[in-house]
Amino acid sequence: xxxxxxxxxxxxxxxxxxxxxxxxxxxxxxxxxxxxxxxxxxxxxxxxxxxxxxxxxxxxxxxxxxxxxxxxxxxxxxxxxxxxxxxxxxxxxxxxxxxxxxxxxxxxxxxxxxxxxxxxxxxxxxxxxxxxxxxxxxxxxxxxxxxxxxxxxxxxxxxxxxxxxxxxxxxxxxxxxxxxxxxxxxxxxxxxxxxxxxxxxxxxxxxxxxxxxxxxxxxxxxxxxxxxxxxxxxxxxxxxxxxxxxxxxxxxxxxxxxxxxxxxxxxxxxxxxxxxxxxxxxxxxxxxxxxxxxxxxxxxxxxxxxxxxxxxxxxxxxxxxxxx
Ligand SMILES: O=C(O)CCC(=O)C(=O)O
Ligand SMILES: [Fe+2]
Numbered sequence: 419x420x421x422x423x424x425x426x427x428x429x430x431x432x433x434x435x436x437x438x439x440x441x442x443x444x445x446x447x448x449x450x451x452x453x454x455x456x457x458x459x460x461x462x463x464x465x466x467x468x469x470x471x472x473x474x475x476x477x478x479x480x481x482x483x484x485x486x487x488x489x490x491x492x493x494x495x496x497x498x499x500x501x502x503x504x505x506x507x508x509x510x511x512x513x514x515x516x517x518x519x520x521x522x523x524x525x526x527x528x529x530x531x532x533x534x535x536x537x538x539x540x541x542x543x544x545x546x547x548x549x550x551x552x553x554x555x556x557x558x559x560x561x562x563x564x565x566x567x568x569x570x571x572x573x574x575x576x577x578x579x580x581x582x583x584x585x586x587x588x589x590x591x592x593x594x595x596x597x598x599x600x601x602x603x604x605x606x607x608x609x610x611x612x613x614x615x616x617x618x619x620x621x622x623x624x625x626x627x628x629x630x631x632x633x634x635x636x637x638x639x640x641x642x643x644x645x646x647x648x649x650x651x652x653x654x655x656x657x658x659x660x661x662x663x664x665x666x667x668x669x670x671x672x673x674x675x676x677x678x679x680x681x682x683x684x685x686x687x688x689x690x691x692x693x694x695x696x697x698x699x700x701x702x703x704x705x706x707x708x709x710x711x712x713x714x715x716x717x718x719x720x721x722x723x724x725x726x727x728x729x730x731x732x733x734x735x736x737x738x739x740x741x742x
Contacts, residue, residue: 419645419648419656419657419658420655420657420658421645421657421658421659421660422456422649422651422657422658422659424452424456424458424459424460424659425448425451425452425456425459425460426459426460426462426662426665427445427448427449427452427459427460427461427462428445428462428463429445429461429462429463429464429465429577429580429581430463431444431445432445432465432580432583432584433463433465433580442584442587443587443588445584446584446585446587446588447588449581449584449585449588450585450588450589453585453670453682453683454681454682454683455683456649456683456685457649457669457670457675457682457683457684457685458649458659458667458668458669458670458685458687459667459668460662460665460666460667460668461581461637461665461666461667461668462662462664462665464577464665464666465573465576465577465580466570466573466574466577466666467573468664470566470569470570470573471570471639471664473566474566474567474570474639474700475639475640475641475698475699475700477559477563477566477567477608478608478609478610478698478699478700479610479696479698481519481559481563481608481610482517482608482610482696482698484559486503489501489503489517489519490503491557492519492557492559493557494553494554494555494556494557495553495554496552496553496554497553498520498522498552498553498737499520499521499522499552499553499554499555499556499557500519500520500553500556500557501517501518501519501557502517502518502519502520503517514623514624514625514626514627515611515612515614515618515623515624515625515691516609516610516611516625516626516689517609517610518607518608518609518610519559519607519608520605520606520607520608521556521558521567521605521606521607522552522556522605523603523604523605524555525552527603527707528552528603528705528707528708528709528734552737567606570606570702571604571606571702574604574637574702575604577637578602578604578635578637578704579600581635581668582596582599582600582602582634582635583596585599586599589678589715589717590717591715591717592716592717594716595715595716595717598677598715599634599677601706601707601710602633602634602704602705602706602707603704603705603706603707604702604703604704604705605702605703605705606700606701606702606703607700607701607703608698608699608700609626609689609698609699609700609701610696610697610698611625611626611646611689611691611696611697611698611699612691612696613691613692613693613694613695613696614690614691614692616692619690619692624688624689624690625646625688625689625690625691625697626688626689627688628650628686628687628688629686629687629688630671630672630684630685630686630687631669631670631671631672631684631703632671632672632673632705632733632736632737632740633671633672633673633674633703633704633705633706633733634670634671634673634674634677634704634705634706635668635669635670635671635674635703635704636667636668636669636671636701636702636703636704637666637667637668637701637702637704638666638667638668638669638699638700638701638702639666639699639700639701639702640661640667640697640698640699640700641661641695641697641698641699642661642663643661643693643695643697644658644661644691644692644693644697645658645659645660645661646658646689646690646691646692646693646697647659647661647667647687647688647689647699648687648688648689648690649685649686649687650685650686650687656688669685669687670682670683670684670685671684671703671704671705672684672712673705673706673710673712673733676712676713676714677712677713677714677715677718678714678715678718679714679715679718679719679720681718705733706733707733707734708732708733708734708737709732709733709734710732710733710734711730711732711733712730712733713730
């Protein structure tokens with residue numbers, strides 16, 4: 419398996435109040451170029467404290483190291499939220515060797531036009547596009563776990579805001595389109611990968627099957643073990659993505675690609691983890707609201723092949739279809 423050398427973007431200019439607009443625009447250009455060519459990049463100097471960045475993966479190791487009956491206490495009756503183990507992973511299960519635990523905001527956060535503090539159990543909080551796909555409430559393995567994850571997500575929210583501002587600048591978006599970009603919801607999922615045996619690999623087993631992330635952007639924090647994450651390059655070849663300490667792998671999801679009229683690549687990726695140590699990755703996924711209709715932003719609408727609004731399923735129906 420060959421590995422791929424992806425752009426490493428230093429995001430420091432976005433954190434340094436004394437940086438010049440020229441320095442920021444160089445960063446904008448580098449991100450834009452990487453998303454057009456690869457749909458994925460490494461981000462360093464991202465502003466998430468590195469001790470927290472490491473602690474988050476350590477939490478994952480602690481959790482996945484618990485006995486199965488302990489982990490099963492965090493099954494919440496959803497294929498998305500809570501604990502998922504090999505037979506119940508969120509993607510097609512056959513030949514898949516990955517367990518996960520995921521935390522989502524209440525369902526109503528996925529709906530435009532509803533107050534974020536509405537009671538998630540109220541029938542009004544649920545749009546037709548997001549019935550029960552997410553399931554009930556998060557199940558936290560402990561208070562410390564929750565506090566660290568919430569702190570981490572606050573940092574990622576700031577980072578994501580800056581990333582989207584950078585993208586809006588390089589794409590030359592209007593204030594309205596930039597506001598649409600920023601209207602997102604974030605969830606976090608911990609993935610635990612036991613090593614695949616050679617027999618499993620011979621039988622075509624994969625740790626996580628190939629997929630594209632459905633939403634806007636994914637921020638991946640992964641163990642420094644091996645190039646187990648693979649992406650498909652433009653020639654259709656699978657290439658390993660070697661981990662680089664302290665960086666996030668940031669990749670484009672399908673909705674962001676659609677917003678740019680396909681100019682940004684929603685990268686196909688999978689995980690095959692064959693190494694003596696188990697691997698943990700923590701993916702923070704930024705999505706549009708469930709009732710969002712994904713179509714090119716006005717800056718990228720060609721008018722030619724654009725579907726009418728009522729022909730495009732809302733983003734949430736994808737969740738219902740895949741996981742509902
Ligand atoms: O673990 C990885 O490297 C990738 C995880 C992933 O693709 C996902 O959670 O969507
Ligand atoms: Fe993914």
